[in-house]
Amino acid sequence: MFSSVLSISDLSKSFEVEGARFVALASTGLELGRNEIVAVIGPSGCGKSTLLRCIAGLEHPDTGRIRIEGNDVTRPGQGSALVFQDHRLLPWLTVRANVELALEPLRLSRADQTRRAARYIELVGLSRFADSFPRQLSGGMAQRAALARALAVETGLVLMDEPFGALDSILRSRMQDELLKIWQEHQVSILIVTHDIEEALYLADRVVVMRPDPGHIQETVEIALPRPRQRDSAAFGALRSRLLAALAESAPGRRVA
Numbered sequence: 001m002f003s004s005v006l007s008i009s010d011l012s013k014s015f016e017v018e019g020a021r022f023v024a025l026a027s028t029g030l031e032l033g034r035n036e037i038v039a040v041i042g043p044s045g046c047g048k049s050t051l052l053r054c055i056a057g058l059e060h061p062d063t064g065r066i067r068i069e070g071n072d073v074t075r076p077g078q079g080s081a082l083v084f085q086d087h088r089l090l091p092w093l094t095v096r097a098n099v100e101l102a103l104e105p106l107r108l109s110r111a112d113q114t115r116r117a118a119r120y121i122e123l124v125g126l127s128r129f130a131d132s133f134p135r136q137l138s139g140g141m142a143q144r145a146a147l148a149r150a151l152a153v154e155t156g157l158v159l160m161d162e163p164f165g166a167l168d169s170i171l172r173s174r175m176q177d178e179l180l181k182i183w184q185e186h187q188v189s190i191l192i193v194t195h196d197i198e199e200a201l202y203l204a205d206r207v208v209v210m211r212p213d214p215g216h217i218q219e220t221v222e223i224a225l226p227r228p229r230q231r232d233s234a235a236f237g238a239l240r241s242r243l244l245a246a247l248a249e250s251a252p253g254r255r256v257a
């Protein structure tokens with residue numbers, strides 16, 4: 001049975017731009033199943049980040065309903081954790097202290113907080129760097145620390161906005177494999193925004209293609225390829241062509257109502 005972790009219906013969001021209403025998202029609906037990975041692609045400005053920010057409770061939608069595990073999202077950090085392109089670790093805190101800080105709202109005992117932070121730092125392979133500061137980490141390591149911080153909260157839903165966008169291609173594909181390994185072992189649902197079609201195809205069970213003017217979901221493509229996926233296989237290539245064609249249909253634009 002399809003058990004929804006995230007359920008979005010009729011979501012819309014507009015912003016005031018130069019005295020006029022600009023519609024960033026219009027009547028958007030989306031379901032995310034338990035342990036599902038869904039990637040969101042689309043041209044710049046089609047509302048991908050706005051969608052994620054609404055789910056994360058950082059933006060208040062104009063209309064519609066967002067539920068995580070059946071609960072309406074009304075404030076930040078409710079049922080989800082967000083990973084950005086830049087790691088956003090606090091520079092004056094060590095990796096360990098950054099992860100522990102994210103756990104503060106859970107009001108765990110001091111011992112449990114320490115244990116949980118250590119477990120997730122180990123999971124992303126950073127135990128040796130737990131007492132390092134962000135400036136002492138490479139880009140990939142800092143992004144792994146940000147992932148540990150998001151996973152440690154154990155929300156069951158991780159939202160990722162271009163998480164590997166700033167990494168070089170070799171590191172990026174290594175991080176994709178690490179993410180899949182963690183996902184397989186830890187049973188989380190992931191909604192990931194990416195500009196990279198290959199990344200979407202490599203990671204996702206479904207790819208949602210968005211279109212601007214106003215931002216909405218144009219189509220959803222099932223990626224029924226077994227894992228680990230072969231980027232040079234004919235089936236991968238056929239889906240790549242399909243997504244490229246879907247993206248070509250989307251032309252950036254801006255509607256001011």
Ligand SMILES: Nc1ncnc2c1ncn2[C@@H]1O[C@H](COP(=O)(O)OP(=O)(O)OP(=O)(O)O)[C@@H](O)[C@H]1O
Nearest residue numbers: 015016017024042043044045046047048049050051
């Ligand atoms: N706070 C805001 N005020 C005004 N306009 C905004 C605001 N946030 C987003 N927008 C506009 O809404 C539209 C969608 O932005 P959003 O960042 O969601 O797009 P995106 O698809 O994530 O783009 P990109 O791929 O470039 O990151 C853009 O035109 C953007 O300028």
